[in-house]
Amino acid sequence: xxxxxxxxxxxxxxxxxxxELAVDLAIAxxxxxxxxxxxxxxxxxxxxxxxGQDSRASGEFLEAAVVAGLASAGxxxxxxxxxxxxxxxxLVAETGADLGVMISASHNPMPDNGIKFFAKGGGKLDxxxxxxxxxxxxxxxxxxxxxxxxxxxDDNSASERYLFxxxxxxxxxxxxxxxxxxxxxxxxxxxxxxxxxRAGAEVIAISHEPNGWNINEDCGSTHLxxxxxxxxEVGADLGIAHDGDADRCLAxxxxxxxxxxxxxxxxxxxxxxxxxxxxxxxxxxxVMSNLGFxxxxxxxxxNVETTAVGDRYVLEKMLADNHSLxxxxxGHIIMRHYANTGDGLLTALHVMQAVKNSGRSLKELARVMxxxxxxxxxxxxxxxxxxxxxxxxxxAVSTHESRLASSGRILVRPSGTERLVRVMVEAQSKEVAxxxxxxxxxxxxxxxxx
Numbered sequence: 179x180x181x182x183x184x185x186x187x188x189x190x191x192x193x194x195x196x197x198e199l200a201v202d203l204a205i206a207x208x209x210x211x212x213x214x215x216x217x218x219x220x221x222x223x224x225x226x227x228x229x230g231q232d233s234r235a236s237g238e239f240l241e242a243a244v245v246a247g248l249a250s251a252g253x254x255x256x257x258x259x260x261x262x263x264x265x266x267x268x269l270v271a272e273t274g275a276d277l278g279v280m281i282s283a284s285h286n287p288m289p290d291n292g293i294k295f296f297a298k299g300g301g302k303l304d305x306x307x308x309x310x311x312x313x314x315x316x317x318x319x320x321x322x323x324x325x326x327x328x329x330x331x332d333d334n335s336a337s338e339r340y341l342f343x344x345x346x347x348x349x350x351x352x353x354x355x356x357x358x359x360x361x362x363x364x365x366x367x368x369x370x371x372x373x374x375x376r377a378g379a380e381v382i383a384i385s386h387e388p389n390g391w392n393i394n395e396d397c398g399s400t401h402l403x404x405x406x407x408x409x410x411e412v413g414a415d416l417g418i419a420h421d422g423d424a425d426r427c428l429a430x431x432x433x434x435x436x437x438x439x440x441x442x443x444x445x446x447x448x449x450x451x452x453x454x455x456x457x458x459x460x461x462x463x464x465v466m467s468n469l470g471f472x473x474x475x476x477x478x479x480x481n482v483e484t485t486a487v488g489d490r491y492v493l494e495k496m497l498a499d500n501h502s503l504x505x506x507x508x509g510h511i512i513m514r515h516y517a518n519t520g521d522g523l524l525t526a527l528h529v530m531q532a533v534k535n536s537g538r539s540l541k542e543l544a545r546v547m548x549x550x551x552x553x554x555x556x557x558x559x560x561x562x563x564x565x566x567x568x569x570x571x572x573x574a575v576s577t578h579e580s581r582l583a584s585s586g587r588i589l590v591r592p593s594g595t596e597r598l599v600r601v602m603v604e605a606q607s608k609e610v611a612x613x614x615x616x617x618x619x620x621x622x623x624x625x626x627x628x
Contacts, residue, residue: 184594191236204247235390362398462504474547
């Protein structure tokens with residue numbers, strides 16, 4: 179069984195993802211990164227790891243297990259506590275640490291948890307490194323003793339250093355903007371309201387009181403209803419929603435209309451293009467990017483490169499071709515001028531800056547693109563591994579794509595983190611999209627039945 183999915187190792191905490199597994203993962207990661215030279219310090223100092231977590235109760239024992247594994251492998255560990263995933267990535271780069279570990283299942287329900295690794299410099303591990311770590315799980319090894327074991331330190335200044343970094347990317351004070359932020363009772367519950375307030379905005383925070391069990395519970399980027407109501411209730415200019423680990427950002431305008439990651443990328447791309455910040459006149463999206471986004475970029479003479487779903491693949495493309503802006507419809511936005519991973523707080527600040535600088539509302543800025551009706555059906559409890567070999571499904575998709583031509587798009591793919599197949603259809607009318615999606619989903623259920 180493959181442990182690593184689209185974004186780290188994820189599953190039911192203390193079911194699939196046990197303390198024992200966390201210890202073994204940490205040790206294997208220390209060994210693999212050590213062998214490729216990441217841990218070779220000329221001055222003889224031990225390697226250093228940054229470890230953070232979101233607000234799940236299970237993160238407490240999983241953090242202890244990860245820290246124990248790393249320290250037992252001779253790694254000095256700096257614990258930064260409950261902070262967003264992008265904060266851990268930033269702190270790895272800022273401190274010159276050799277490794278970062280974030281304990282989070284992102285937008286997943288509370289019972290789940292996950293472990294994400296960052297290499298030196300703060301980038302996520304590629305597929306080859308993850309496979310190598312997995313292959314070394316449970317191996318026999320020579321354990322350090324005495325002064326060679328790692329030490330564990332609480333880094334109490336980490337949050338403030340991350341906040342300073344975020345605010346230092348802005349060129350405009352956000353005074354005059356009134357915003358609501360939904361923190362999903364997750365990792366951003368303390369830092370997001372602080373960041374937006376210090377940037378000058380008037381901030382109303384909701385779902386910002388985590389208790390270990392309420393992360394993502396009817397709140398955050400996967401449940402926008404509360405945010406929409408609050409924005410209208412208080413007369414805010416806009417609302418921001420984060421997920422459990424705050425690596426993504428969705429928004430709503432002053433009327434409560436949703437502004438997803440495609441709209442956010444379109445807004446930022448137009449803004450950056452006008453200011454000469456968009457390198458290569460290109461934005462990197464994924465195969466899930468809305469067709470309306472692609473057509474909007476074409477109208478602005480901006481090229482769109484697409485990758486597989488996952489912000490790590492977006493980043494790989496950006497690094498390979500030196501692009502500055504990329505992201506996903508889900509709200510993972512990467513701005514390489516300032517960060518090397520998706521950062522929901524950074525994204526929100528720059529969306530607000532675009533609103534403030536333009537003198538226009540978020541609703542007006544979002545008119546840069548028109549969303550094509552999109553229908554997404556998750557076909558659960560099927561053998562997703564069989565999808566690639568199904569000629570029946572492939573032929574059905576090809577037939578519908580020929581009929582849609584340039585006025586629509588179909589994507590059928592296995593989930594990287596769950597036992598299901600996603601069927602996505604875009605068309606100029608919702609009725610057409612729904613009919614095609616239902617037909618293909620029915621076919622997937624029959625062809626891939628367990």
